[in-house]
Structures are given as C-alpha cells and as structure tokens.
Amino acid sequence: MDDTIAAIATAPGAGGIAVVRISGPQAEAIAIHLFRMKNGRRPVLETHHLYYGHILSPEGGAIIDEVMIALMRSPRSYTGEDVLEIHGHGGYLLPQRILEEVLKAGARLAEPGEFTKRAFLNNRMDLSQAEAVADMIAAQTDRGLELAQAQYQGRLSGSIEKLHAELTDILALLEAAIDFVEDIDDLPEDKSIPKRLQNIIQDLNRLAASYREGKIFKDGVSVVIAGRTNVGKSSLLNYFLGEQRAIVTPIPGTTRDFIEEPVRIHDIVVRLTDTAGIRKTEETIEQAGIDLVWQRVAAADAVLILLDGSEEMMAEDREIIEKLRGKPLIPVVNKADLPQTLSEEEISRILPGKVAIRISAKYGNGLEDLQEAIYRHFCRNRSDNHPSTDIITHLRHRLAIEKAVFHLCEATAGAVRDVSPELTAADLRDALDALEEIIGKTANDMILARIFASFCIGK
Numbered sequence: 001m002d003d004t005i006a007a008i009a010t011a012p013g014a015g016g017i018a019v020v021r022i023s024g025p026q027a028e029a030i031a032i033h034l035f036r037m038k039n040g041r042r043p044v045l046e047t048h049h050l051y052y053g054h055i056l057s058p059e060g061g062a063i064i065d066e067v068m069i070a071l072m073r074s075p076r077s078y079t080g081e082d083v084l085e086i087h088g089h090g091g092y093l094l095p096q097r098i099l100e101e102v103l104k105a106g107a108r109l110a111e112p113g114e115f116t117k118r119a120f121l122n123n124r125m126d127l128s129q130a131e132a133v134a135d136m137i138a139a140q141t142d143r144g145l146e147l148a149q150a151q152y153q154g155r156l157s158g159s160i161e162k163l164h165a166e167l168t169d170i171l172a173l174l175e176a177a178i179d180f181v182e183d184i185d186d187l188p189e190d191k192s193i194p195k196r197l198q199n200i201i202q203d204l205n206r207l208a209a210s211y212r213e214g215k216i217f218k219d220g221v222s223v224v225i226a227g228r229t230n231v232g233k234s235s236l237l238n239y240f241l242g243e244q245r246a247i248v249t250p251i252p253g254t255t256r257d258f259i260e261e262p263v264r265i266h267d268i269v270v271r272l273t274d275t276a277g278i279r280k281t282e283e284t285i286e287q288a289g290i291d292l293v294w295q296r297v298a299a300a301d302a303v304l305i306l307l308d309g310s311e312e313m314m315a316e317d318r319e320i321i322e323k324l325r326g327k328p329l330i331p332v333v334n335k336a337d338l339p340q341t342l343s344e345e346e347i348s349r350i351l352p353g354k355v356a357i358r359i360s361a362k363y364g365n366g367l368e369d370l371q372e373a374i375y376r377h378f379c380r381n382r383s384d385n386h387p388s389t390d391i392i393t394h395l396r397h398r399l400a401i402e403k404a405v406f407h408l409c410e411a412t413a414g415a416v417r418d419v420s421p422e423l424t425a426a427d428l429r430d431a432l433d434a435l436e437e438i439i440g441k442t443a444n445d446m447i448l449a450r451i452f453a454s455f456c457i458g459k
C-alpha cells in the first residue's frame, strides 16, 4: 500500500463533470506537478479546500483541462491516505487525458474497488461496510438502497459486535473456570451459560434466515414467462414494460430468442423473460429457441405458466406443466377479454391448490393482481409492514453466521453434558472467529480479492 493509485471515479462517457481520484503518498506531489492556478502559479494546498485552475501537460505546458482540485490529507479521507480529486469536464477523452498525465507522474492504475479496499485496510470501515459500498452503487430499488445504507452505516456490524461481545464475556467466564477449576461451582454465572448461548444462537438464526428476503431485495429475482405458442407471452412482457419490446403477431412461433428485461414491482427488481412458445417442431431455429426456454426455466426463481383462457386446455399445456413440476409456478390465464372456455376446475385439477390469475395482456386487465401475486410469491409482506433493516443480503455473511451457530451448538451440547470447559471454550473461540469473518477481522487475502473484484474501477 505504499504506492499511489489513480482511476476515473465517475461513469464513463458524456457527462457534466468527471472526477479523477488519486490515493497514496504521491497525491500531493502529483497535484503540484500537473496543476497550475489561474495566475500560473503552483498551488500551496490546504487540506479539504477546492482550488480552481488548469491541468497542464508537463511537456510543453499545453492546457489539458480546466479543473477544480481538492486534496484531502490522511487520515481524513475516504481511503485514510492522502487523496487528490481532480474535477474536470466530463466526456470520452478529457478524463482519460488527465488520468494519463497522472499515471505518467508516478501513480499506477487502481484495480476495481481498490480505494475501498484501502479504506478497509486502513480501518476507515469494516468489511461488511465495504461490501455495502458496492451494494449502494448497484441498488435499483428503495428497499435495496435502504438495506445497503443501513449496512454501510454499521447496522450489521453493530449487531454482530454485540453478539461478539456477549460471547467474549461467556468465554471469559469459562476461562476463569478453567484457571480455577476447584472454584468452578462457586461461579454463579456458570449455570446461565447454556441459556445465554441459546439466546445468541436464536439471534444468529434469525439473521441467517433473513438472507432469503435480503437476497431478493439486493439482487432481484428472475421470472420466466413460459407456455405454448400464441398464448400471449410476448404481449405480457410488452405490457409490463409499457413498450413494444417483443414482436407480437397472431402467427404461432413468433418469438425465437428469449428476451429479458428488468421490471420493478414495488421494491423488488424482477428480471422478466419472454420465451419462445413451446410446441413440437421440425424447424431448427424454432427448436433452438425452445431448448433455450428450458435452460432459462432451470435458472429461474419462478415461472409464470401462461394459458389461453379463450381455448380449452391443450395436450401441450399439460405437457409443459408436467415438465415444470417442482419449479415454483404462478399460473396465469390470458385473454380474459374474450369469452372464456378454460375453467378454474380444469386448472386446479392439473395444478392442485393453485389459483390462476386471469388477465388480458392486450388490454391490461388483471395486471395489477398479477404484480401483487408475483410480489407475494417472493415476499410475504410489503416492506411498509416490515421496516426492519436487520436483514442480511450476502451469502458470505449467512455462511459465516451458520458456521458460528454450528460451533455454538457444539458448545451448548458440551455445556449441558458437562464436558471439560476447555472444549467448550475452543468451540466458543471458533464461533467468535466465524463472526469476525463478517466484519473482516479474520478475512484472508483471497476473500478480500474476491470481494473487491466485483467493485467498479474508481470506487
């Protein structure tokens, strides 16, 4: 970490301004090397002040861009190191030109997430907070953003640290018992240890269970529209999007490739996929499209099985439903604007316990009910009734919590069976290690590399 890193921190392309960010010991020297005030002088930089001037090419002195710069001296900066920000005009080339000069002046191009990684390594934030930085950037719904912000502000770290402190306390008691074995029965708290461990396990289990919902809010869900040809799959996708995204015709077999588009239902992002109509076909292209349907279905979180209400249930419908057994299914009956032939009984005979939602993808009837059904399929309650932000959104956190629970269960079983306190203490130490993984106290380089690799450059 003794080198200086640089990257364009703003999104590439046309834009009002672009920011080149530099972090490390050479940040100030780079500013003095490249930046000149309006009057042509070198700046005398005070920390956390903005200076107006130009970035000049050191060879020849040509103006590269008109900029504002700010130096934020260590430790009061994002990374904890000296940070220089150069705010120039946005665009395709200008920020790149500034970055090139910065690199020539001695910085090296930052890796994805390297600024945040340095912030973590310099104790500006813990690992769960660093992960939340990427989540805030990626968030696409209010709820996703709310969860990311809560985690960034240390909500999860706080919960974990509280449990960690309680465990450390119990461990201290045990260790005292180990040190003065003959007094063990005199320790009044000792009898309360199993109960206290139980409480911690309960809290951890609740957190681990929240991942199911947290993942949905953070990553969204994928829902595939499947059915035989001509039932209105593409019309349904178009209605959801409010545009003619997919080709709709009365000719069966219109859609070939699948089309995936994100739609927002309340506070979750649903990646909705329109697929080729499933039927027996001799045609190579159509068959390739149908093969893709089954691939998409396999990876989907749920499938909307679309039926045509104006026609009888067909053998094809039945075959498709049979092949979908075991997948989370939401039955939908389309063309409700036409006289209906397909009865509820027929649907519940083949899909016992399911109530189909009747819609008209052409005119929009019933679409709100369908949205609610999709939402309820994934989240039992609307978030207004459920304002808790004690929800985890990362698999890594869930796995660490489960590991901690495993060791705590071992410890509880040991405490009940009166095994030697040394063994129980070892289990507690393993549980503490697992909790520390979440906030990054015990994370190794490989884990860090994997986490930060998913960040964007410049963050």
Ligand SMILES: Nc1nc2c(ncn2[C@@H]2O[C@H](COP(=O)(O)OP(=O)(O)OP(=O)(O)O)[C@@H](O)[C@H]2O)c(=O)[nH]1
Residues within 6 Å of the ligand: 228, 229, 230, 231, 232, 233, 234, 235, 236, 247, 248, 249, 250, 251, 252, 253, 254, 255, 256, 275, 276, 277, 278, 334, 335, 336, 337, 338, 359, 360, 361, 362, 363
């Ligand atoms: N009356 C009525 N017609 C509809 C409705 N939804 C779709 N259609 C018509 O049904 C025909 C097929 O619609 P598509 O959306 O192309 O059907 P699809 O399931 O995507 O068909 P393939 O891509 O061939 O599998 C078109 O003529 C649509 O206008 C509806 O709700 N009511």
Ligand SMILES: [Mg+2]
Residues within 6 Å of the ligand: 233, 234, 235, 246, 247, 248, 254, 255, 274, 275, 276, 277
């Ligand atoms: Mg279609």
